Amino acid sequence: MADRPDALSSAQLSELTFLSDPQLSADGERAFCVRTVVEDRGDDPPGYRAEIVEVDVEVDLDAPRERAVRVVAGGTDGAEHPRLSPDGRWLAFLAKRGGDDAKQLRLLDMARGGEARVLTELAGGVETFAWRPDGGALAVVGRAEAPEKDDAKVVARTVERLHAKKDGLPVPGLRPAEPTGLWFVDAARGDARRLDAPGDGVADLAWGPDGRTLWLLGAEDAEEGDAWRAGIWRLRLDARGRTREALSRRGPSRLAPSALAVAEDGGTLAWLAPADGETLSSPTALWTMPAEGGEAARRTDADLDAAPSVGGDARHGRYPNRPVATPDGWLLTVNREGASGPALLDDGGSLAPRLD
Numbered sequence: 001m002a003d004r005p006d007a008l009s010s011a012q013l014s015e016l017t018f019l020s021d022p023q024l025s026a027d028g029e030r031a032f033c034v035r036t037v038v039e040d041r042g043d044d045p046p047g048y049r050a051e052i053v054e055v056d057v058e059v060d061l062d063a064p065r066e067r068a069v070r071v072v073a074g075g076t077d078g079a080e081h082p083r084l085s086p087d088g089r090w091l092a093f094l095a096k097r098g099g100d101d102a103k104q105l106r107l108l109d110m111a112r113g114g115e116a117r118v119l120t121e122l123a124g125g126v127e128t129f130a131w132r133p134d135g136g137a138l139a140v141v142g143r144a145e146a147p148e149k150d151d152a153k154v155v156a157r158t159v160e161r162l163h164a165k166k167d168g169l170p171v172p173g174l175r176p177a178e179p180t181g182l183w184f185v186d187a188a189r190g191d192a193r194r195l196d197a198p199g200d201g202v203a204d205l206a207w208g209p210d211g212r213t214l215w216l217l218g219a220e221d222a223e224e225g226d227a228w229r230a231g232i233w234r235l236r237l238d239a240r241g242r243t244r245e246a247l248s249r250r251g252p253s254r255l256a257p258s259a260l261a262v263a264e265d266g267g268t269l270a271w272l273a274p275a276d277g278e279t280l281s282s283p284t285a286l287w288t289m290p291a292e293g294g295e296a297a298r299r300t301d302a303d304l305d306a307a308p309s310v311g312g313d314a315r316h317g318r319y320p321n322r323p324v325a326t327p328d329g330w331l332l333t334v335n336r337e338g339a340s341g342p343a344l345l346d347d348g349g350s351l352a353p354r355l356d
Contacts, residue, residue, distance in 0.1 A: 014038040014046060020317025023082050024057070031055045032072070032082040032091065034317040050317065052079045052093055073108060073116055080317060081128065084110075085135040090187065092119075092138065094126055105129055105140055107187065119190050120183070127180055128204070133211045137241060140183040140192070141202045147176040162226035182216070184241030193240075196247040198233055200225040206260045208291070212237055212244070215269060215291075217260050220249070228280055229253045232260070232269065232289070250293060256280055257287075259322040261330075267291050270323045270330055275302040283307075286323055286332055286345065299345055305335040 005012075018036040025031065032054055039049040051074025056067045073079040077095040080103070084091055091110055094103040097118060102125030106116040120126055124143025131138055157164075157174075164175055179201030184193045198218030206215045216233040219225035231253055236245035259272040268288050275285035275298060283305040289296040300306050307321055324331040329346035331354070342354040 025084055025088055031057050034080050036317055050074055050078050050080055052082045085131055087135050130205050132207055137187055138185045139205055139214055140185050141180050143178050145178045161222045203230055204260045206262050208262050208266045217257050228256050230257055261323045263325045306332050308333055308340045
């Protein structure tokens, strides 16, 4: 093996490859992730090019083999956020189309291959989405209106709220005036139905196991959103995405909740938020609450950080950190003395590392 240099040269920095947003298939035999590289653009400054790759997962450690890696989407379209349908037939992801800056939801048939089908036409693009448990539809968060811009990429705006800027949105550093909206999208036909959403937009979403209940995180108005707070909301639908029970708020305003998840039986909600419910800088903790209402409970110690020790860079991809419901408890990432790894929190409150 060739000797490794003690330091990287400036030329080598442009050769780095960044992997993000790994997703494992239900059978555990393949994984998908976003691979981002630095692209030489001639006389223009270099940029980032993202593509989604499929990787065969090594399951026999006693007989290692070279893993097959296949590019399934991306390049100039900047593909990201790969999510397999529950049955593994379809890969949903976000990508640009042509010269449009807005990313749309696309579906790729993993059995037949071919070109991915564009499923949405939102002028402001799609930010995130979630498969319904039966794979027949998706809940989509995006914007119906495109952000203002001109040829010089300079927009004059009057700042009317504290959070006028936020990273990771369609126009970097500039928050669109329109809050994010919510759509129900039929996976087969592409039909989209707009749904009610919290007044300041949808920050996160998760399906209940019945496929009829949508749980949302979002602020009721700009005042709540600018205070880094949001509520948990419930929306009940029928099989065609029509509202069966109106959007309703479940519980009080909460400080910086994120990574919403639902237990396998639908009876418990979980999310990540500061351990001290009134101190944004406190360690990230796992919180749970009965789905039918009741007091929220912090499930991890106040001094334990339920977050990776190293933060991600939005230019290189997404680094999700969502609790996962299992029959034995909640699987989450914990940070102990600067080292991160998965741990299982059982119903009794015991936290056991899953990797030695």
